[in-house]
Amino acid sequence: MRKPVALITGSSRGIGFACACQLAKSGFDIVINSRNSQSDNHDLLLAKEEIHKLGAKCVIAQGDISVIAEHENIIQTVLKNFETIDCLINNAGTGAKRRGDLLHLTEDSWDHCLNLNAKGLFFLSQKVASLMLDDDLSTGINKTIINITSCSAKILSPDRAEYCVSKVAASMATQLLALRLADTKVKVI
Template identity: 45%
Template sequence: MTLTTRPVALVTGSTRGIGKQCAIELARQGFNVAINGRDTPEGHIRQQELVELLSQYGADALACPGDVAELEHHQPILESILTRWGRLDCLVNNAGTAAKQRGDMLEVTAENYQYCLDINARAMFFLTQRAANIMLQQGEINGQHRSIVNITSCSASILSVNRAEYCVSKAAASMITQLFALRLAEEGIGVYEIRPGIIDTDMTRVVKPKYDRQIADGLVPMKRWGETQDIAQVVHSVAAGKLPFTVGQIINVDGGLNIPHF
């Protein structure tokens, strides 16, 4: 095992959208990056393409396929990172899922409820637990800030009754952030929550006409869609330790969507 001099970040769910842009930004800013996606033929192609892209920014990149909702996948992912680089300085918990289907919350099934909780909260809790123990054991290396960054959603606090199980899972993820932040504060490990608003990704493009109208009508005070780069820049800022005297900070990256207004 060789200890690299560059800081190392793991970004889950990083083959597209917000996760992909976070991986790119961290690579641009001097991190080696472990990327993650499901262990499928399509997933392998996307991961390899991203590894090649990140190398253009001077980063050493590693594909770590696995479904983070399957807890037994966590240890092999982390072991491959330690074998390659000997350290882990930043975990970006980005992998997540939308509700399987929107509809009346009075008809939500236990299966669909559990599906959201398993991916959006349970996976985050236990991967964070493992990563935190690695960070504690290795200590701070050459002054590099250690961080855990949880990408949740504005739906952690803004209610959508037609996707109740999703809102519950994101509120749970927010509580997970606060708990780990408090536990790790005296150890010098920063734990942060980033709450994206309406972000332009392939997942949201299916409802783009609807949100185009609502944004134009003032739903988002800045009157524009969020971009994945808006999230990625904040991720790098906290990973780089630029919010040093904060604990469990919630950062809304939503153009003002969360501010009550009429």
């Protein structure tokens, strides 16, 4: 029987890396992701090595989640190595470029947060959910999409409005996707 496969975005360090390690300990094979290439990211190579030590097969799927055109390459890397995705953890995220008065918020800073924290999360989830629905669900392996958001989806922080709005959007995307998939075997949290 095959191991379940998890793709964790933004997983070369921090929360994403911790998720990858826990899933590896729980019997998953792991696909870690970073927008930086292996040669530019020492953390990514260390993360892969650590996950191997935990007994999991680990593959790197390089790509920037905020760039929708890069999603296909990330997914194809997973499918080439494992043929399926059983768990997607949307962890990749970014903060405001600079805190300050929301009356001086720039479009560039707005796009910086929204493109990764909301748009990238939504469209990657959409593609992976479609793959999960087309997959053989008789294997007994659960299909799950987990979106990491923030307390900033509910707590007002006017000096980083773009971040708060992006996390509200991520939370709403999670609820909408969960509702859409409620009668399937794909769970969204």
